[in-house]
Every structure is written in structure tokens, then in C-alpha cells.
Amino acid sequence: MVLASAASVLVAAATAAPIAAQAAPAASGAVLSLTEALALARRNNPSLQNSVNARRTAAAQVRAANGALLPNVNTSLGGGYREGRQTFFQGQAFGATNDQLSTDVSGSASLSVSLATLNDRRAARAGQEATEADIVAAEQRVRSDVTTQYLTALQAQARAALQDTLVATTAVQLQLAQARLQVGSGTQLDVQRAEVANGQQRVAALNQRNQAAIEVLRLFQQIGVPPLPGAKLDANLPAAPSIEMATIIDMARKSNPQLDALRAREEVANRNAASARASYFPSLSVSANVSAFTNRYTNTGLLLDQGKASALSSKASCIRSEEVRAAVGLANNLTQCGSIAFSPAQEKAIRDAQGKYPIDFTRNPYSLSASLSLPIFNGFRREQQIEQAAVSRRNAENDLRGQELRVVSDVTSAFLSLTTAQQTVVLQEQNVRTARTALSLAQERYRVGLASIVDLQQARGDYERAETDRITAVYDVQRTFTTLEAAVGRPLR
Secondary structure, eight states: OHHHHHHHHHHHHHHHHHHHHHSOOOOSSOEEOHHHHHHHHHHHOHHHHHHHHHHHHHHHHHHHHHHTTSOEEEEEEEEEEEOSOOEEETTEEESOSSOEEEEEEEEEEEEEEOHHHHHHHHHHHHHHHHHHHHHHHHHHHHHHHHHHHHHHHHHHHHHHHHHHHHHHHHHHHHHHHHHHHHHTSSOHHHHHHHHHHHHHHHHHHHHHHHHHHHHHHHHHHHHTSOOOTTOEEOOOOOOOOOOOHHHHHHHHHHHOHHHHHHHHHHHHHHHHHHHHHGGGSOEEEEEEEEEEEEEEESOHHHHHHHHHHHHHHHHHHHHHHHHHHHHTTOOOOHHHHTTOOOOHHHHHHHHHHHHTTTTOOEEOOOEEEEEEEOOOOSTTHHHHHHHHHHHHHHHHHHHHHHHHHHHHHHHHHHHHHHHHHHHHHHHHHHHHHHHHHHHHHHHHHHHTTSSOHHHHHHHHHHHHHHHHHHHHHHHHHHHHHHHHHHHHTSOOO
């Protein structure tokens, strides 16, 4: 009865192993599906966010290229103070003796247009398209990396579940050995071998559970978020769809983001070459400028005194002139000289002029200019730039052609690997069924005394290897399909 009971437990454990190997270990917490993991990675993966940031730089370059077709506008506003002291130059005194405040304002606009400006604008737009393609390629790389790590974590958990099942199997084998020893058909050596096998299996299960936990941590690192306590992974992955090789190769040629980026960069190289050749054509420059000023003296009383002194000087000059005319018998207006005086109107004008500062400006003459420039010879530097641009264009064409060949080769290799992996799963499932049958037969033979403990442990080892290889083959299909998606450059399901 003891042997029969232990044998039934062993059969149940061996039968449950394939089922346990497919499921993740139970844990408290929400289930993190692959779709949710990819969505989190798109929002949080640091390297992907760095790639997305390049979009702002590309947009700024496009704005700058468009702005080159608009005039440059500059304004300036300045103020100054001059001490009321005269400056002497070659014995002559210059400058006012009154402290002076001044303000100047100016505005200018200039525009320079050439064929190179138009080509640079097109090159900037092509560069922006290349940046967008790079972002799509970065998203696909993150998708591939996260998916691969998700599969690695699931595989580690499946192997841990298998090791836990094998712990139960070795425990049952130990019970069988002990039962045979009790009924006199076994030996103490068989019991000790079963104990060693059970201990080794427990160590293997412990290490595999630790490896599974590590792979989950690496998954969250790939996603770009802290680990979620108690999170479980969803082992129910969709099956790889049936796709023909010619279809996916054509799809890769049309939608691979790396090819799109190289096509855009080829256009950038073409525009740059056109810009270099445009240096043989003239360029037009137009500019306009206008400025104004205002000032005031700090001592208004001194200005009034100067006005009064000027009026007295004019009156004295008038009297002297008219007296000379009267002395020589000429007609004169001596009586009118007495009316010359510093009037209230003049005082008001001086005070009003001082009150205009700092808002009322006096405009200077504005200026307009236009020029047409045609370079003739600059020491062959223009020819050097044209040759460098032509080489860059040819390099871009070669890069594109090389990437097209690489994409076709990668897609073909991934497709063949996927086909091989799918066939391997079928063969490994047959091996597992055979190994499971052999294990059941071995335990029955051991129960009735027709096989040794070594034969039983050998059968268990064969089953463990077969089941481990089957788990590897199952996830190899998913991994090779992920590799195929990465080669195509877009999701295929």
C-alpha cells in the first residue's frame, strides 16, 4: 500500500510538470501583460525619451531655416551722461559746460536671400523627417528589448515552476526508497541517493527562483520604472501569425524606420550638394535703418542765463553796428536795437525743450540699401565644399543601399529561424511525452524491484532535460518572432 500510494503521487507530479512549467508562480499583485509593459516603456524608457527629445531640436532647425527667408530685425536703446566740461583739441575748446543726459534709439532690418537659403530649408525639413524615423526606430528597439526581456523573465519563471515540480518528484522518489527499505526490498544506499537527489533539486529550485526574480527586475529596468511589488507576468502570449517571406520583405522595404531615416538623410545630402553648387549664383541683400535721439541739460538755470547773455550780446552788437552806420551818414535802425531782449517766449521754449526728455525723440535720416553679390574666385574653397558635399551624397546613397541589403538579410534570417523554432517545438513536445512515459515506466519498475534508484533518477534527469528544452523552444519561437519584427521595423501582430 505504501509503495502504491507513493507511485501514484509520483505519476501525478510528473504529469503536472508540463502544466506548471507554462504558468508563472502565484504571487499577490496585479498582472502585468506584455502590452502594458510596452506602453509603460514608451512613456518611461530613458533612452527612448532621449530620442524623443531630438524632435524639439529638429523642429527648431526647421523654424530657423524658415526664418532665414524673413528679415533680421534689431533694435537698440541707449542712454548716456556727459559731464559739463569742455574738451580741448589742438588748443580749441569743444563741448558744453552744462551736464547733459542723452537717449538714443535705433531700429534696423536686413534680409539676405540666395539659392542656398532655399536648399537649406528643404534640407532642414528632410532632417526633421529623418529624426522622426529615428524616433520610430528607437521605439521599435525598445519594443524589441522589452519583449525579449519579458520572454526571458517568463522562461525563467517557467523553469522555476518546473524545478518546484521536480522537487515534489524527488520527494516522492525518496518516499519510494524509504518504503522499499521498510519492506526489505531496498537498501540504505538507495535512500541516501534519493536524499542527495532531493537536496540537489531543492538547491536548483532555489537558484532558479532567484534567477526568475532577477529577470523580472531587469524587465522593469528595461521599462524604465521601479519594480512593482508582487507584479505577475502574463504567460498567455499570442501565437505568431502565419506570414509569407515575400510579404514581410516587401513590408520591411516600405516601412523599416532605419531605411526611412537613411532615405531622408540622402535627401539632406542632396540638398546640401545643391546648396554648395548655389555658391556660383548671386545673392541679394537688403537692409534698412532708422534712428532718433533726445537729450536735456541738467541745469536749466544755466541755459536761461546763457539765453539772457546771448540776448544782451545781440543787443550790444546791434547798437554798435547801427552807431557806425549813423556816424558815416547811412540810414540806421538804432531805435529798434532797444527792443532786443530775452523774452518770456524764449524762456518758455528753453523750458519746453528740456521737458521733452526722455520721450520726445528727434528722428535722424533713415537709410535703405540693396546689394547683389556674385562671388568670382575664393581660392578654390567653393570647389572644395562642392566636392565634399558630393562625397557626402554618394556616402548617403551607399549607406541606404547597404541598409536595404542588411534589412533583407536580417528579415530572411529571422524568418528561417522562426520556421526552425516552430518545428523544434513540435519535436521537443514529442521528446517530453516520451520522457514522461519513460519516467512513469521507470518508477513502476522501481516499485516492483525491476529497476534501481539510479535508473529512476536517470529517467527523472532525462525528463527534466526534455522539459527544459521544450520550455526553451517555446520561448525561442516568441524571441525569433520578436527578432523578425525588429528586422521588419514594425509590429506584425
